[in-house]
Amino acid sequence: MSSKADAAKAAESSGGSALGEIRALLDGLIAAHHQAVQTERLRAFREMAGEVAHDFNNTLSGILARAQLLLADVQDPDVRRSLRMIEQVALEGAWVVRRFQDFSRTRPARPFQSLDINQLVEEIAASARSRWNQQIAARGLSGEIRCETGPVPAVAGDMAELRQVLTSMALNALDAMPEGGNLTFRTGYEDGRVFCQVIDTGIGMSEQVRLRVFDPFFTTKREKGKGFGLSGAYAIVDRHGGEITVESEVGKGTAFTVWLPPESPVAEPVPASAPARVAAPAPAAAPAAAPAPATRSGAKILVVDDSEEVREVLRELLSRHGYTVVTVPDGESALVELGTRTFDLAMVDLGLPGISGLEVASRLKERWPGTHVALMTGYGDRMGPEDALAKGVDFVLSKPFSLDQLRSVVDHALTLDKTSRS
Incomplete structure (x- = not known):
């Protein structure tokens, strides 16, 4: 009798273990499916964004140049004021288009350099800590920002872009803690990749929001922002050969994890500058009036x-x-x-x-x-x-x-x- 009971318990235990493994496998497949869908959706949007940016840039080129040509000829102050407004709007439009282009870009803007991710995290944490301490002190709340850095190899990347990624995540985390809370930066090395986590104890997000958090133009902050922050971060990390994952629970908080490959043992040399004959001017503030090019007879x-x-x-x-x-x-x-x-x-x-x-x-x-x-x-x-x-x-x-x-x-x-x- 005892042997039958033991056998039944063993079978039940074995079945429970198998069921757990099946559930874990299904959860993994579902997560992989969501990641694949998100990656494909963002890839398609990046291609579309590049084409849209090209068309908008052509339109803005005509608007900006016409406004500046008229500014060179017109003296009436009211007309000049209106032309300045047109010029400024065109320049602001160019800035928005550059955000599109940043998102759609698939190649690095500059050669990658060897980076200490721990140093970068500590700098961002120090900056966030100053801002957070002022906010919670003014509202009589409590909270802290911690750094838990582990031993990690160097990564190859663009310092400015990775700073933008982690800063965007830190600011989102602070916004998610209106009643105060803790923000933790954690780094480490796992499965051949460097990771950096930004973990908050804020309001968290629903599963529906979590699945869309990297979508361009998606934002839960209607009063500010254009929804480019996290989608831009996703694009940057993708250009670095990494990925971003997010875990969240309503009422408990959110954890963003950036995964990056370690620096290659043989780093590519970083050129000191671009070839001298190639100039790549970026859109900037317009001149007060259109200056005349230096004419060469017969050109x-x-x-x-x-x-x-x-x-x-x-x-x-x-x-x-x-x-x-x-x-x-x-x-x-x-x-x-x-x-x-x-x-x-x-x-x-x-x-x-x-x-x-x-x-x-x-x-x-x-x-x-x-x-x-x-x-x-x-x-x-x-x-x-x-x-x-x-x-x-x-x-x-x-x-x-x-x-x-x-x-x-x-x-x-x-x-x-x-x-x-x-």
Whole structure:
């Protein structure tokens, strides 16, 4: 009798153990499925964001350039005030587009360097601690910020970007503790990867929110933010070859974990600077008035862009300063023009229909090596300076560019041309 009872208990125990293993396996499969769906959704959005950013940059290029051209001509103070507002809105729009491009970017903006993740965490914790202590003291609450760093190998990464990731997570954690609480930074090394956790004891989030927390534009803070913080963090970590996971329970808190691969034993050398002939000016505050490019008598410029507005505004700007300007809408037409006359500078859009801007630049340099090429791009970082130089590109202008930035590139190109001819 006893043996039968023992057998029954053993069977029950074995069955319970098997059921537990099945449940754990199912939980793992569900989590993996959610991660795969999220990764695919964000991948698709990143591709779309890149295309949308390109189209918006073309539009903003026309708006910004027109406003700056009018500012150079108009003296009426009321009209100038309105033009300044248009200019400022265009620049703000350019900033939003750059956020899109940051999210859609798949390659690092700068060469990675060897980083001590513990040092970075301690710096961010110190900054957050100062802010948190002021907040809880003003509201009579309690809480603290702790650092629990473990021994970890160096990681290869972009210090500014990883700082942005961890700072964004820390600020979200502090916002999630309106009644005070504890924030813990924890680092370690597990399964061949470095991890950094940001753990709060705040309000937590529902499962529905947790599954969408990295979605672009998704935010639970309606009064502030555009929902780019955590989605941007996700994109940055992905560019670093890592991943972000999140665990949360309503009323108990949330834990974000950033996983990063350790630095390769053989680190790639970091170049001291980009090639000297490639300039990549970023959109900046516009000049007070459109300064005139330094005209070189007889200089001929070819503008190749599928946006009629961009073509026309560049024609107007460059023509009024004495240049001979020819505009065409595509690569095929550009090659025809190049075969009939000589140009000192070709300004070519990257995203041309048919023959791409890079292909135009490459063919142009093969046949007319004396013609300088400025590549105009609304795609952000689709190509680094080294790649551009290898394709025959001398300068890179990121749309939307100011008239001052345009002048800088034209001046430099014509100066190089004059020097090479003398």
